Each structure stands twice: as C-alpha cells, then as structure tokens.
Amino acid sequence: MSGKLTFTMIKPGAVEKEYIGPILKMINENGFHIVAMKLLQLTIPDAKAFYEVHKERPFYNSLVESMTSGPIVAAILEKENAVEAYRKLIGATDPSKAEEGTIRKLYADSIEANAVHGSDSDENAIIEGNFFFSTSDKFFKG
Ligand code: GDP
Numbered sequence: 001m002s003g004k005l006t007f008t009m010i011k012p013g014a015v016e017k018e019y020i021g022p023i024l025k026m027i028n029e030n031g032f033h034i035v036a037m038k039l040l041q042l043t044i045p046d047a048k049a050f051y052e053v054h055k056e057r058p059f060y061n062s063l064v065e066s067m068t069s070g071p072i073v074a075a076i077l078e079k080e081n082a083v084e085a086y087r088k089l090i091g092a093t094d095p096s097k098a099e100e101g102t103i104r105k106l107y108a109d110s111i112e113a114n115a116v117h118g119s120d121s122d123e124n125a126i127i128e129g130n131f132f133f134s135t136s137d138k139f140f141k142g
C-alpha cells in the first residue's frame with residue numbers, strides 16, 4: 001500500500017523569487033496537508049549528503065552549489081498516495097518537459113534550479129523527512 005506522506009523542498013531559486021507563497025498555495029489546493037515545515041539554509045556537507053546518490057553525476061557539484069546558494073523550505077506533506085500524487089503535481093525534472101500547470105512548469109528556471117524537490121519513493125520520503133526533522137518518525141509511524 002502506498003504511504004500518506006512525502007517530503008518536499010522549495011529550492012533556493014524559487015525562495016529568492018518569492019515563490020514560497022504560490023507554491024504552498026498549489027500544494028494546499030491540491031489536497032496536501034503540511035504536517036511539518038521549516039526554512040533553513042543547507043550547508044555544503046548537508047547538500048552533499050542529501051544528494052549523495054548523484055555524486056558520480058557531472059552536475060553534482062553544481063547542484064550542491066545551487067542548493068546551498070540561499071534558504072530552502074523543507075516540508076513533510078500528507079495526502080493519500082502522497083509520493084506519486086506529489087510527483088505528478090511537480091512535473092518532470094526538466095521544466096521544459098513538465099506538463100502545463102505543474103509546479104516546475106510554472107516556477108522552475110532550469111533542469112537544475114527546478115523550483116522543488118519531491119521524494120521518489122515511500123522509502124526515500126522517510127529517509128529525507130528524517131534528514132530534516134528529528135521528530136519526523138512520529139509522522140511516518142502515524
Ligand atoms: P528529481 O527526482 O526530479 O528531483 O530528479 P533527480 O533525482 O534525477 O535529480 C535530482 C536533482 O538534480 C534535480 O531535481 C535537479 O535539481 C538536478 N538535476 C537532475 N538532472 C540534472 C541535469 O541533467 N543537469 C543538472 N544541472 N542538474 C540536474
């Protein structure tokens with residue numbers, strides 16, 4: 001059975017452009033409840049650890065630089081089938097390929113500065129939630 005929780009970040013470029021409000025509005029209007037949220041700036045070691053799965057990719061250093069360039073919003077979102085529903089709402093990684101009306105189509109600048117992160121599996125949602133929220137276990141255990 002699919003889980004009810006997913007993890008998101010609003011990335012530095014979108015925070016800088018004052019898109020926190022519009023993106024949270026879309027999140028709420030699409031039926032997600034925000035169960036945890038904070039605004040913070042990632043350190044380089046934080047960003048390297050969060051994106052470690054991509055460490056062999058050519059864009060890794062640039063991604064780490066971009067993700068540490070300013071504050072982000074980290075949040076845990078609740079909805080039935082949360083991971084899949086949120087991936088659909090954010091759209092494709094590359095905003096030029098994202099569907100009309102998706103968060104990335106509306107608010108992303110590029111494939112790297114693509115406005116938001118969304119977990120790609122229930123397992124990663126738990127790992128990523130725990131990365132940012134020391135109390136997130138209580139949400140994931142219900
Ligand atoms: P996501 O699950 O849609 O966020 O995509 P991935 O897990 O594949 O990639 C993680 C993040 O790395 C993306 O959200 C982008 O910020 C960045 N990224 C992915 N592919 C590329 C790429 O080809 N070039 C650059 N510069 N960044 C990328």
